[in-house]
Amino acid sequence: MSDAHAARRERLLEHCSASGADAVLVTSPANVRYLTGCTPCGASLLLTRERALLVLPGELPPDDTGEHPYPVDLPTRSAGPEQDTAEPAGRAAVEFGATDLAVEEHDLTVSRYRAVGVQAAGVRLHDLGRTVERLRVVKDEQEVADLRIAAEIGDQALGELLESILVGRTERHLAMELERRMIDHGADGAAFPVSVGTGPHSGRTAHRPTDRRVEEGDFLTVSLGARYRGYTIRCTRTFVIGAAPAGWQVELHRLVFEAQRAAREALVPGTECAAPDRAARELLYAAGYREEPPRPFGHGIGLETREAPQLGPGETGKLDNRVPVTVGPGVHLPGRGGVRIEDTLVVRPSAEGGPELLTITTKELLAL
């Protein structure tokens, strides 16, 4: 636990004192990592003015929970029928002399909450809410540096894939190869399952790779993100297979490219969170591509692949400086395919050159 982590815990305690809590129990794995730099399996962080304690679960961790490449259900939630009765964090809170304990009600299960209440008899429980998530929104330069490396890893993996022969290979193989290449380039792992969609599957969000093989004339959409020191990015690109893209492919790609650029250019500190999505959506709607209900084109990213702020229609907050976000509009035409283009950028003021693009792989319509 470094000075940076200690400073974060200090800030959290200040927030809590204001609401009357003299101790905090942090259980969300991403929040524990943010405040300590480490994530032993199932550990919670108990924090008072005097002490910071990582509390391990009441049982030995199961045998298959090294650090997972994707965020996982921790064993304290799903392990066995017995573990809910032991809640060492509650006991520790009493030993620390806590009288008002703030807990993360959006993360803690009802069973664990009750167990903490039993073990910490006499201690009042408060809801911490998403206080730590809010502290996490604006990143420091070390966090941005880690995100930059995560993005570089994704770009390298994608760049290598584009140099290889694609026709005839299945979506599943291409996705596996991208995961392997990201690990080869130093990623902790893939931040989420790599999505590869060809032909009619292209342009879909969250397409799960199938055994469909790449064919001449296909659109190919790849969506990937590496995890580096816990920090993740997202990058989506759409290419075309073969030397001569069809007219509708060129046109659709140009439209999505313009929409994505409009969204990127709206990433200015102080702007409404809904602005980038609106900028992209106006162009797509004007061209006749409506989406009902609208799925947000972007969101914050960091220790989680999707975190605050949300950038969808109707979001009312303002964008802050040094907030990494994704911007990824797309169009999918059922049965034909489509285009999606997504970057991860850090919001920066125009005096510093405007939004910092992390995912630098070309967004042109490469013919592969």
Add this chain to the structure above:
Amino acid sequence: MSDAHAARRERLLEHCSASGADAVLVTSPANVRYLTGCTPCGASLLLTRERALLVLPGELPPDDTGEHPYPVDLPTRSAGPEQDTAEPAGRAAVEFGATDLAVEEHDLTVSRYRAVGVQAAGVRLHDLGRTVERLRVVKDEQEVADLRIAAEIGDQALGELLESILVGRTERHLAMELERRMIDHGADGAAFPVSVGTGPHSGRTAHRPTDRRVEEGDFLTVSLGARYRGYTIRCTRTFVIGAAPAGWQVELHRLVFEAQRAAREALVPGTECAAPDRAARELLYAAGYREEPPRPFGHGIGLETREAPQLGPGETGKLDNRVPVTVGPGVHLPGRGGVRIEDTLVVRPSAEGGPELLTITTKELLAL
């Protein structure tokens, strides 16, 4: 949703009526899958005598949650700051005329619980506890058939790896290759990150593959499991690299092999759940290999990689017929390495030939 799933929901409702609930909200993803055969992202199952309804979360699912190869935190838990306020399941319960709603307190977060309470004003909330988990313990023959295929996939992947050159390759590469091979053979994905431990890393539980390369004279421990139609198995084997294993390696492997056999032979319907672990542990302790605190050598397996029953020391239940379990004792000598051997078997009465071994890869000390 097939007849088998309908019959499972019927059984669950019978359990619930007995405790006075006229509706059930199932939120644990594995439980939703068990009762419906499907797992749309973040969906909950609301069940009454008259109806079964899959309730999708109050927001659109995020863009990176196709079906994950590993169990993941669903978006209703970690997505954004807003989604806790919408809890459509609560409203639906009211529309269904429920008066007593059983919920899974070990899975539901405090925030969602409160939201259900608000939306379902006037409806009493009960704790369903681990009722569905208990229904899941004894498998039907269709479930066993899926487990058998999952085991075959793991055996094929492992068999192919053993035929290739291993010296000089890193743990990470071997692990990635095994994951790819399992997918090639039809797995939904790896049930958990494949663990490959060489030399001093061999014999460890949950070893996270490193860049260490396989060397002559190493022990090599591989732990893997495929997921097939949601069902998972575990298989662990330890081999030696090079033609001439050292004396201590032969001896340690023989000991763990004998301990694992003793545990397997204790898998008889009606036996205490602690018996297989005890049988293995006695042999290891007699040879001077104590473990403090003892980590259980086995547990139930199925839709989750670790589920009821637990087979550790001190477990008091009895083993039932048609319960798939893992049996995986091992010894790890810090700095030197070790041996772990683990199978997945289905408990069967001796009249039917005794425990059914699913993971049939040889357990001999192969010199590769």
